[in-house]
Amino acid sequence: MHHERPHTGRRRNEATRQAILDAALRLLGESEGASVTVDAIARAAGVGKQTVYRWWPSKGAVLLDTLTERSALQVPTPDSGSVRTDLLTIVEATFRSAQDPLTAPALRTLVRESAHDPHLADLLRTFTARRRDAIHAVLARGRERGEIAADADLNLMVDEFYGVFWYRFILGHAPLDDGVAARLTDSILARH
Structure with missing residues (x-):
């Protein structure tokens, strides 16, 4: 049997x-x-x-999966009814997550290795696209409520946030703290 x-x-x-x-x-x-x-x-x-x-x-895929799970836990996608509050929440959480002593080396390794690994580069684009979509949704809700101009370029606003984030994260020339998060949030929203 x-x-x-x-x-x-x-x-x-x-x-x-x-x-x-x-x-x-x-x-x-x-x-x-x-x-x-x-x-x-x-x-x-x-x-x-x-x-x-x-x-x-690949090893990079393991690391990306790890960061994807961590980002889902550490970077919220709030809907408080205020675009400034929601955007600030995400910016602060992103900055804090990137400072985590476990997350930061993994993220730096992914960025470095994705330059030489096309499969990992595709996975990293997927990871960042999810984060971009979350911020875009917050901004779109703000536009629907009239907090952001109807003709505002939401993709450019998302790029403004991530441009500052990646530039400071990779080069390490300036802080990514709550004060910077508040100033960046206000700067992005003030021009749109």
């Missing part, structure tokens, strides 16, 4: 997947810019390398 192995179920698979994501983020935070390999991620998560590749095609 043939006995099928009991199905391990989604819970166990999800726990393993989460262990891999947590290990990748932790290793990046500890690496101080050094390369983190899939082997190292698998060892830290207590799984085989093939388990990592079952869910992700």
Whole structure:
């Protein structure tokens, strides 16, 4: 008589997947810019390398998935009824998330490696597109309520935010703090 192995179920698979994501983020935070390999991620998560590749095609894809999950938790998409309040909430949360000692190295690694990995570059574009869509939605609601001019270029407003964010994040020449978040929010809204 043939006995099928009991199905391990989604819970166990999800726990393993989460262990891999947590290990990748932790290793990046500890690496101080050094390369983190899939082997190292698998060892830290207590799984085989093939388990990592079952869910992700590359190390960069693991890191991006980690950041995507973290950004969903750390960068809200509010709808308070005030475009300034909602935009400021997102800008502050984005700035704080980028300062996180675990998130910052992962994000810098993704940006660096996406320059040499077309697949990762596509994944990073998808990640940033989701964040752009969230801000665009906040601005569109503000326009619908009359808080932003009907002819305002919402895509340009989103670019103004991300232009400052990426420039300061990558070059590190100036802070990304709550004071800057408030001034940037007011500057974006004042011209539109």
